[in-house]
Structure formats: C-alpha cells, structure tokens
Amino acid sequence: MSHWREQLHDADVDHPVRITAHLAKLIDDDPNGPIARQFLPDAREKGRRPEEREDSVAEEPCRVTDALIHAYPDRALLMCTQECAAYCRFCFRKRLVGQPADQDDSRFEAAFAYLRQHPEIHDVILSGGDPLILPDERLDFFLTRLREIPSVRVVRIHTRVLTALPQRITPAFCKLLVRHDVMYMNCHINHPDELTEEAVAAAGELRHAGVALGSQTVLLKGVNDSLATMRALCLGLYHAGIQPYYLFHCESVAGCAHFRP
Numbered sequence: 001m002s003h004w005r006e007q008l009h010d011a012d013v014d015h016p017v018r019i020t021a022h023l024a025k026l027i028d029d030d031p032n033g034p035i036a037r038q039f040l041p042d043a044r045e046k047g048r049r050p051e052e053r054e055d056s057v058a059e060e061p062c063r064v065t066d067a068l069i070h071a072y073p074d075r076a077l078l079m080c081t082q083e084c085a086a087y088c089r090f091c092f093r094k095r096l097v098g099q100p101a102d103q104d105d106s107r108f109e110a111a112f113a114y115l116r117q118h119p120e121i122h123d124v125i126l127s128g129g130d131p132l133i134l135p136d137e138r139l140d141f142f143l144t145r146l147r148e149i150p151s152v153r154v155v156r157i158h159t160r161v162l163t164a165l166p167q168r169i170t171p172a173f174c175k176l177l178v179r180h181d182v183m184y185m186n187c188h189i190n191h192p193d194e195l196t197e198e199a200v201a202a203a204g205e206l207r208h209a210g211v212a213l214g215s216q217t218v219l220l221k222g223v224n225d226s227l228a229t230m231r232a233l234c235l236g237l238y239h240a241g242i243q244p245y246y247l248f249h250c251e252s253v254a255g256c257a258h259f260r261p
Contacts, residue, residue, distance in 0.1 A: 004027060004031045004036065004040060008040075008041070011041040012043065012046065013042070013043075013045045013046065013255075014045070014046075014094075014255070015041075015045060015087060015089065015091065015098060016087055016098035017039075017040075017087060018084065018086050018087045018098075019040075019086050020085050020086050020164050020165050022165060022166065022167070022196075022198065023035060023039055023086055023163075026193065026194075026196070027039070030193075033193065034190070034191040034193055034222075034224065034229075035191065035193055037223050038088055038089060038190060038220070038223060039087070039088065039089065040089070042089060042258065044257070044258040045089060045255035045256075047255065047257060048254055048255065049252075049257050052252050052253060052255070052256070053253065054094070054095040054253070056092055056251040056252045056253040057092055059071065059093075064114055065110040065111045065114055066107060066110065066111075067079050067080075067108050067110070067111045068110075068114055068115070070121070073120060074122055074123060075121060075122070075124065075125065076114075076115065076118075076123075076124055077124075077125045077127050078108075078111055078124055078125065078127065078142070079096070079127060079128050079129065080126050080127070080128050080129065080131040080138075080142055081128040081129040081130070081131060081133060081134055082096050082098065082100070082128055082129045083097070083128070083129050083130070083133050084097060084098075084128070084129050084130040084133060084164070085132075085133050085160070085161055085164040085165040085168070086160070086163075086165075088160070088188075089256070089259075090218060090220060090250050090251075090253070090256045090259045091253070092251040093129075094253055094254065094255070097128070097129055108145070112145050112146075112149065115149050115151070115152060116149055116151075119150075120151075121151065121152065122152060122154060123152075123154040123155075124146055124154070124155050124156070125155075125156045125157070125158055126139075126142060126155065126157045126158065127157075127158040130159050130161065130164075131157055131158070131159065132157065132159045132165075132168050132173075133161075133165075133168075136172055136173055139176060140180075143155060143176070143180035143182065144180070147181075154183065154184065155180065156182075156184040156186065157182060157184070157185045158185075158186045158188070158216070159185065159186070159187060159188065160188040161202075162187045162194070162199040162202055162203060163187075163188065163189055163194040163199065166196070166198040166199045166201070166202040167198065167202075168202075169202035169205050169206060171205070174206065174208070174209035175209075177209050177210075177211055178209050178210060182211060183210065183212055184211065184212050184214070185213055185214075186213075186214050186215070186216050186245065187213055187214070187215055187216070187242060188217070188218075189215050189216075189233070189237065189242070190218055190223055190224050190233070191223055191224050191229065191233060192229065192233045192236045195233075195236040195240055199240075200240045203240045203241055203242055204240075204241065207241045212243070213241060213242040213243065214243045214244075214245035214246070215237050215243065215244050215245050215246065216245060216246035216248065217233065217244075217246065217247050217248065218247075218248045218249075219247060219248065219249055220250055220259045221258065221259050221260060221261055222258075222259075223259075
C-alpha cells in the first residue's frame with residue numbers, strides 16, 4: 001500500500017475524502033504533487049481564521065428552493081446532487097457537498113415550479129456536487145424536465161469528471177447530450193497534470209457531440225500559483241479544445257487558508 005493511502009486511515013478532517021482510481025494512479029506517480037495537494041486531506045483543514053465562513057459566497061440567501069439557487073436575474077443553478085466523484089479539499093460548498101442527498105423526484109418539483117413561475121430565467125446550470133456522478137437515466141430526468149419549460153433556453157453542466165473520472169464520458173452519455181441539445185459544459189481543471197490522455201480524449205468526445213467546453217480554474221497556493229504553471233494550463237486547455245474561461249480566487253471557506261496566498 002502506498003504511504004499516502006496509509007495516511008488516509010488516520011486523517012482527522014471534517015470534509016469527507018473520496019479519491020477515484022484514476023486520481024489514485026496520478027497521486028501514486030507524484031504523492032506530493034499538485035493532484036495530491038488538491039485531493040488528499042491535510043491537518044491544516046482543522047484550522048480556522050476569523051474571516052472564513054461556511055457559506056463564503058453567500059449562496060444561502062439566494063437559495064429559493066431546497067435544490068435551486070437564483071443569484072443572478074436571468075440564470076439559476078440546480079443542485080442535482082451533493083456528491084462528487086472525488087472531493088476537493090478547497091470546496092466552497094463544504095457545508096453541503098459530501099452529504100447524501102435525497103434523490104426523490106418530489107425534492108426537485110419546487111425547483112421546476114419556480115423556473116416556470118420565473119420566465120426571466122433562460123439559463124440553468126446543472127451543478128451540485130457533480131451532476132455527472134449520476135447515471136444517465138437520472139440526468140435524462142433533469143434534462144427532460146428542464147426542456148419542458150419553454151423559457152429555459154440554455155442548459156449548462158458544471159463538472160470535474162475530466163479530472164477525476166474521465167471514463168464517465170461514454171458514447172451513450174454523449175448521445176444524451178445531443179438529444180437534449182446541451183451546448184455548454186464547464187470543466188473544473190486546475191493544473192496541466194490533470195490533462196491526461198484520458199481527459200483529453202473525453203474532451204474530444206464531448207466536442208464531437210457539439211458541446212462547447214470552457215474551463216473553471218481555482219487559483220491555489222502550491223498548486224498553480226506561478227506564471228509558468230498557469231501558462232502551461234491555459235495552453236493545454238486550448239490544445240484540448242477547452243476554452244480557458246474562469247479563474248477564481250480560492251474562497252474564504254473554513255479550513256482552506258493554506259490554499260490562499
């Protein structure tokens with residue numbers, strides 16, 4: 001057993017730990033590298049600073065139903081699940097992510113009703129958690145219900161499976177995206193080492209399905225906070241057909257001070 005795997009058994013952290021086989025192989029290759037730093041628990045997570053908050057981006061006041069966040073006038077975010085394929089140690093939704101969520105259809109009826117009552121919302125993001133941890137049948141449910149709402153013109157997906165679980169991008173899944181005319185997907189990628197052969201191939205399958213890919217990157221101390229690394233990441237994304245798009249500062253969420261400058 002690799003040394004880092006042994007340490008997982010002794011980890012004393014609040015945020016749950018989940019690492020896929022794909023990520024484990026990358027961590028085995030560099031146990032102290034940028035992938036490991038993002039996904040392996042760190043004792044510093046127990047620390048707290050006065051400025052840190054559980055809801056650092058103030059989403060809760062914009063949470064109009066249990067599963068829907070309406071923070072901007074013409075768009076909303078549907079939290080399809082609170083689970084992910086792997087858990088980032090700097091997650092800004094630590095207060096929610098990693099907790100099993102009820103997948104009963106009735107939990108989402110209030111969200112669909114709200115969207116019908118607010119036709120100004122034309123853009124809905126499927127997020128969570130990571131919606132792509134759900135099976136195709138469950139995603140089909142969400143996409144079908146959203147496409148039944150005439151005012152919802154755009155459906156986007158936010159995911160980290162290209163990094164954590166690239167084999168999730170299957171021909172059947174791509175056909176599902178085509179059937180529901182999903183045109184946009186934002187992929188959370190923080191370091192060029194995440195652009196593995198499998199990830200780039202998965203991005204190619206998505207592009208062939210007509211999905212425009214953009215990146216969302218978090219600036220993390222000790223991971224990608226150098227010009228050389230960020231340049232390599234942006235070039236790697238560009239070459240993989242993923243438009244470098246969002247660059248976020250690491251939020252002042254509890255237990256993440258070691259990721260911030």
